[in-house]
Every structure is written in C-alpha cells, then in structure tokens.
Amino acid sequence: MMKQQILAMIGLTALSGCASVSAVSPEHEKLPAASRTLDMFKSDNEQCYDRQRMGETFVVDAHNHFRPFGGAAKSMPEINQYLLDTGVLFVNVFGIGQSLPVTSTCEYYLDCVGTPALPSMKNDFVNAVNYLDVDPEGTVMTLSMTFPDLANPENVVEQIKIMDKEYPNMFTWMGEVNMVKQALFGNGHAATPKEKIAKWAPFMKVLRERDIPISIHSDLGNDADPYKYAYLMDEALRLYPDNKIVWVHMGLSKELSHANPDKHIAYMQNVLDRSPNLMLDITWRVINDNYFADPKMRKKYVAFLEKNSGRILPGTDFVASHKKSYAVYRNEVLANSDIFKDLSNKAFRNIALGQNYFNITGMNYIAPQICR
Numbered sequence: 001m002m003k004q005q006i007l008a009m010i011g012l013t014a015l016s017g018c019a020s021v022s023a024v025s026p027e028h029e030k031l032p033a034a035s036r037t038l039d040m041f042k043s044d045n046e047q048c049y050d051r052q053r054m055g056e057t058f059v060v061d062a063h064n065h066f067r068p069f070g071g072a073a074k075s076m077p078e079i080n081q082y083l084l085d086t087g088v089l090f091v092n093v094f095g096i097g098q099s100l101p102v103t104s105t106c107e108y109y110l111d112c113v114g115t116p117a118l119p120s121m122k123n124d125f126v127n128a129v130n131y132l133d134v135d136p137e138g139t140v141m142t143l144s145m146t147f148p149d150l151a152n153p154e155n156v157v158e159q160i161k162i163m164d165k166e167y168p169n170m171f172t173w174m175g176e177v178n179m180v181k182q183a184l185f186g187n188g189h190a191a192t193p194k195e196k197i198a199k200w201a202p203f204m205k206v207l208r209e210r211d212i213p214i215s216i217h218s219d220l221g222n223d224a225d226p227y228k229y230a231y232l233m234d235e236a237l238r239l240y241p242d243n244k245i246v247w248v249h250m251g252l253s254k255e256l257s258h259a260n261p262d263k264h265i266a267y268m269q270n271v272l273d274r275s276p277n278l279m280l281d282i283t284w285r286v287i288n289d290n291y292f293a294d295p296k297m298r299k300k301y302v303a304f305l306e307k308n309s310g311r312i313l314p315g316t317d318f319v320a321s322h323k324k325s326y327a328v329y330r331n332e333v334l335a336n337s338d339i340f341k342d343l344s345n346k347a348f349r350n351i352a353l354g355q356n357y358f359n360i361t362g363m364n365y366i367a368p369q370i371c372r
C-alpha cells in the first residue's frame with residue numbers, strides 16, 4: 001500500500017511538466033479550488049466567488065498538525081503544495097499536543113499504549129525553523145504554540161518568554177492543547193483537574209493582551225456518559241470569558257460518536273449563547289462520518305451552522321506523518337468540507353471562505369462576495 005502510494009506520487013511528479021497528461025489518477029488531481037489565489041482575499045478584490053466553478057471546499061484549515069506524534073514528518077514545502085493544490089490558502093500550523101519520546105519507535109500513540117505522549121516545545125521550535133527556512137509562497141501560515149500542558153500550567157508563561165526570545169512575534173495562536181482527550185488515557189494523559197484551570201490565569205492574561213486565540217481539545221464525554229467532562233469547558237469559559245477560546249470538534253470524538261444530535265446541538269447552542277467569545281471548530285472527519293454524513297442529522301447541523309455562522313471554524317485535523325500523502329489530505333479536505341455544499345451563501349462565506357478566521361485573527365483579508 002505504502003509503496004503504491006509512493007510510486008503514484010513519483011509518477012505524478014515525473015508527469016507534472018506535461019500539460020496534456022491525463023494519466024493522473026483522480027485522487028492526485030488538484031481540487032477546483034486550487035484556482036483561488038490570495039489576491040481574491042485582498043480588500044481591493046472585485047472578483048466574486050463562483051461556488052460552482054471554484055468549488056465548495058474551505059479556504060482555511062484552522063486545525064492542521066504539521067508535526068506527527070512520533071517518527072518523521074512531511075516537509076513543509078510538500079504540505080504547502082498540498083494546500084495550494086486543494087485551494088487552502090490559510091492554515092494554522094499546529095505542533096502536536098502529544099509527542100512521543102524521541103527514544104520511542106512508535107509513530108502513533110494508540111500503537112504504543114503505556115508510552116507517555118506529552119506536550120513539548122520541540123514541535124513548535126521545529127515549525128518555526130521550517131517556516132523561516134522555507135518561507136512558503138502562496139499561502140498564509142499562522143504559527144501556533146502547542147506546548148502548554150493544561151494540567152501543569154505553572155511554567156507556561158516562562159515558556160512563552162522563551163518563544164518570544166527565540167521567535168519574537170511569530171506565534172499568534174495557541175493550541176491544539178488538550179484539556180481532556182480520552183484517546184490519550186493509555187499514554188500518560190488524564191483529564192485536567194478542575195482546580196488547575198484557575199492556574200491558567202497568568203498565561204490566559206498574556207493571550208488576552210496579545211489577542212491570541214486558544215484551540216482547546218476537551219471531550220464532552222463518551223457514548224456511555226455523553227456529558228461526563230462537560231464541567232471542564234464550563235469552568236474554563238466561566239473563568240476566562242474574555243479569551244478567544246476555540247472548542248475543537250464541538251466536543252465530539254471517536255469515543256462520543258453516537259451523541260443524540262438534538263441534545264448535542266441544544267447543548268452547544270446554550271454554551272455559545274452564554275459565551276460570546278467562544279468559537280467552535282468543526283474539524284476532523286470523525287464528525288463528518290458519524291454525524292454530518294447522515295442525511296437526518298445533517299439537516300439539523302446545517303440549521304445549527306446557519307444560525308451560528310459567525311462562530312464556526314473549518315479544517316481537517318490532518319497530522320503530517322511521513323506515511324500520509326496528498327491523496328489523504330485531499331480526502332480530508334473533501335470530507336470536512338462536504339456539509340458546506342448545503343450552506344447558504346452567507347454562511348458559506350463566513351465559514352468556508354474564511355471571514356470568521358479573518359475576524360478572529362484580525363488579518364487584513366476579506367472573504368470575496370459570492371457570485372449571484
């Protein structure tokens with residue numbers, strides 16, 4: 001399987017100089033959105049966006065891990081090409097909140113239960129070094145601090161100072177950080193104790209002063225007890241109402257793949273209504289496959305996205321392990337964008353065309369108007 005993928009990639013590279021080649025298999029083709037350019041998102045752009053012609057996939061990947069759990073990573077130039085070929089022009093460059101020890105031969109934490117998988121500054125350094133070396137063209141990359149250990153927050157400000165010294169003003173996002181991630185329970189991670197959340201105060205203050213959003217992974221619960229950990233995000237939102245918090249995956253996970261959609265939506269609506277600075281990230285194909293792909297549930301979630309179209313961020317939750325290929329990323333873009341086909345122009349522009357992302361980051365870009 002691996003060899004075939006590699007051969008396919010090599011084949012693609014060898015053929016890419018030929019304009020009339022039709023031998024590229026569909027999974028290696030560029031998406032229609034690849035015709036987008038950054039100029040279309042500048043304030044003086046007058047070209048409207050044609051959903052039929054330029055595709056209905058997102059332009060922002062607000063959740064992309066450029067570092068794998070262990071083992072080798074994809075190079076930044078290769079990922080940048082994936083982005084360009086799928087029309088993803090804005091991306092959050094996450095490290096990984098659960099890196100395996102360098103002495104481990106594991107490449108995926110679930111393959112090595114018992115091996116600790118903990119946050120580390122290594123990933124963020126490597127991303128910054130790569131970014132400076134590569135200077136990626138055609139895309140806008142937002143570097144993110146992934147190192148904080150939310151259960152042991154005492155050193156986070158100190159660590160931010162180290163980043164400031166080495167890479168001043170380069171990191172403008174924080175996360176994905178794990179408050180509770182059940183998938184990691186076998187690898188030395190446990191739910192953050194509730195009383196530790198108050199100890200985030202010093203670093204949350206730094207984030208507020210710098211207007212930096214924080215993406216938090218916090219499982220709502222599991223299929224046996226769907227709201228088991230809901231109290232954790234409640235506490236974070238209660239203590240830090242003025243921070244820009246992004247709740248990733250809307251609290252859903254593989255462990256919570258059968259939540260009652262009516263209850264889940266009502267719960268999320270209530271949280272959004274009482275937390276004006278909260279945004280939801282609807283990334284990870286697990287959500288599409290278990291919720292949005294079902295026609296009945298999809299209708300309900302489309303209504304939810306419409307109602308809250310200013311509060312939603314899109315993306316893949318891709319993990320750039322050397323085992324992945326362009327075809328994998330392309331599939332993740334397609335799966336995670338599928339529900340956008342059903343959105344109104346207004347919601348599509350806010351979510352998929354990046355207006356929410358430009359608002360939360362304060363970037364000097366604007367989503368184009370949709371062609372009538």
Ligand SMILES: [Zn+2]
Nearest residue numbers: 063065176317
């Ligand atoms: Zn993630």
